[in-house]
Amino acid sequence: MGIETALPTDLMLTTQLQRVINWARRSSVWPMPFATACCGIELMATACSRYDLARFGAEVMRFSPRQSDLLIVAGRIGIKMLPVLQRMYEQMTEPKWVISMGACASTGGVFDTYACVQGCDQFIPVDVYVPGCPPRPEMLIEAVMTIQRMIDEDRIPKGPGGKRSPLGVSVQPNYQPRAQPVGLTVGS
């Protein structure tokens, strides 16, 4: 990318090992999508070219929990699906993070029924809640960036016994969408 020519070849940098680890960890968050309903469509849009989650190094969706460290729960969770969700969370690598995307994942949404889980945080720890039905891709990106900021600043909360506590923060729905459709910026 040209940086080699801009810098002297014998340049040295000194820093702390933990800072390098945090930088690498926050720059390569690998999500595990648990998309069960309409919020999953917004999750897919977040990875597409218009919103481009790759700008934040978090676009490598792994469909294997053992290769993932960010669980994104997007959509309602049926009681029958709950054991699968819990097993996936347990199989993910440490340190791991959880985003609850949308009203259904966080509270059951409008599905106040015996068959739907009324909030996934009753069964797995949730770090960031994203409100909305569905949330916009920008809000999901904000949730990812929140986790990245916490990793970068080494502010991972520890609970009793040194076990990590969930962050339990919520993205504020203050995004103002532009009037649609917007003009294309690419010419023919």
Ligand code: SF4
């Ligand atoms: S929060 Fe709304 S958009 Fe998301 S899964 Fe529930 S009903 Fe669908």
